[in-house]
Amino acid sequence: MSSDVTTGQGGRPSREELDAMSPEELARLAGDLDDVEVVHNTPQYPIEGTRAEKRAERSVALWFAISALSGLAFVVAFIAWPWEYVNVGEPGHEIYSLYTPVVGLTFGLSILALGIAVVQAVKKLFPAEVSVQQRHDGPSDDVDRRTILAQLADTGQKTTLGRRKLIQRTAGLAAGVLGIGTGVIALGGIIRDPWAAGEDAPLWHTGWRPENGETVYLRSDTGIVGEIARVRPEDMEPGSMMTVFPFRESERGNEEELLHAQRASDAPVMLIRLRPGTEVTPRPGQENFNYGDFYAWSKVCTHLGCPTSLYQAQDNRILCPCHQSQFLATEDAEPVFGPAARPLPQLPIRVNEEGYFVAESDFVEPVGPAFWERPKTT
Numbered sequence: 375m376s377s378d379v380t381t382g383q384g385g386r387p388s389r390e391e392l393d394a395m396s397p398e399e400l401a402r403l404a405g406d407l408d409d410v411e412v413v414h415n416t417p418q419y420p421i422e423g424t425r426a427e428k429r430a431e432r433s434v435a436l437w438f439a440i441s442a443l444s445g446l447a448f449v450v451a452f453i454a455w456p457w458e459y460v461n462v463g464e465p466g467h468e469i470y471s472l473y474t475p476v477v478g479l480t481f482g483l484s485i486l487a488l489g490i491a492v493v494q495a496v497k498k499l500f501p502a503e504v505s506v507q508q509r510h511d512g513p514s515d516d517v518d519r520r521t522i523l524a525q526l527a528d529t530g531q532k533t534t535l536g537r538r539k540l541i542q543r544t545a546g547l548a549a550g551v552l553g554i555g556t557g558v559i560a561l562g563g564i565i566r567d568p569w570a571a572g573e574d575a576p577l578w579h580t581g582w583r584p585e586n587g588e589t590v591y592l593r594s595d596t597g598i599v600g601e602i603a604r605v606r607p608e609d610m611e612p613g614s615m616m617t618v619f620p621f622r623e624s625e626r627g628n629e630e631e632l633l634h635a636q637r638a639s640d641a642p643v644m645l646i647r648l649r650p651g652t653e654v655t656p657r658p659g660q661e662n663f664n665y666g667d668f669y670a671w672s673k674v675c676t677h678l679g680c681p682t683s684l685y686q687a688q689d690n691r692i693l694c695p696c697h698q699s700q701f702l703a704t705e706d707a708e709p710v711f712g713p714a715a716r717p718l719p720q721l722p723i724r725v726n727e728e729g730y731f732v733a734e735s736d737f738v739e740p741v742g743p744a745f746w747e748r749p750k751t752t
């Protein structure tokens with residue numbers, strides 16, 4: 375505490391004088407010390423309890439209540455609305471397609487209603503006041519710091535919010551629900567335990583992992599769910615690229631399994647046939663992952679997960695359209711430009727005795743930016 379507070383020097387009140395003051399006197403003192411002159415202050419409702427005042431109060435409370443209800447609807451929709459992709463024409467597609475609009479509308483309405491409530495409270499309940507303050511340089515001293523709280527409390531009284539329980543409750547409810555909604559957004563991604571399946575947790579492997587010794591073929595997408603197009607070397611021209619997905623014979627005829635294998639976010643792979651004579655520097659331990667001029671790299675960008683589906687045969691660059699990362703095929707898909715920091719993971723492939731491409735194993739490193747995929751659901 376500085377000396378002017380304890381001694382009352384410089385025309386300022388001493389500590390004892392401050393202690394003896396009422397909150398109203400402290401608030402008035404705060405204005406005086408700040409060189410604030412209240413030119414005009416008229417309460418909106420000089421007589422308490424009029425019908426007009428109650429109407430204004432109910433209107434403000436109504437907006438706070440709308441904000442709270444919308445926030446609650448947002449939390450429920452965010453957690454419970456079916457969010458998993460459903461193909462067009464399949465049962466549940468309409469409900470799924472409404473997920474984003476419902477979540478956006480409820481959250482937006484909650485914030486909008488909160489804003490309207492605050493604006494209405496200021497316009498309809500706060501006193502009309504005009505004050506003039508002289509400008510000063512430098513930091514606040516001890517007296518200023520002590521009186522500011524009293525001034526704020528006094529302002530609270532003058533705005534009449536202190537005695538409006540309905541508005542206090544609805545405002546608290548709206549702010550609380552909105553706060554919970556914001557927390558749900560932040561924590562939503564970790565509500566499910568991605569490690570629940572232990573060694574089989576989907577974050578540890580992709581659909582390319584061979585299971586029960588069954589061969590995993592490279593399959594192209596023809597646009598028809600049940601149509602199986604396994605890929606052979608002669609299907610591709612030199613300097614071309616094809617997107618492939620994992621396929622097992624046990625999935626043949628099972629549309630649900632086929633769709634599941636194709637839609638998994640870590641499944642798409644770029645099968646690239648380099649032009650003859652193109653030299654590639656393999657990464658240590660991955661010297662045999664290719665089949666001649668054929669290389670299979672994950673299509674999921676290691677920056678933020680966009681599909682890196684632009685292959686330029688002239689300079690052997692693989693481009694990600696999202697933030698312009700470039701990966702050099704001749705350096706085993708090392709990033710050479712843009713924000714991506716890791717090479718695209720390479721899938722080990724070979725051609726089996728039938729002449730089809732098959733995966734030798736799963737990827738040997740995480741696909742995409744990191745462990746970001748939600749667990750698959752049953």
Ligand code: FES
Nearest residue numbers: 675677678694697
């Ligand atoms: S997601 Fe590919 S560069 Fe950002």
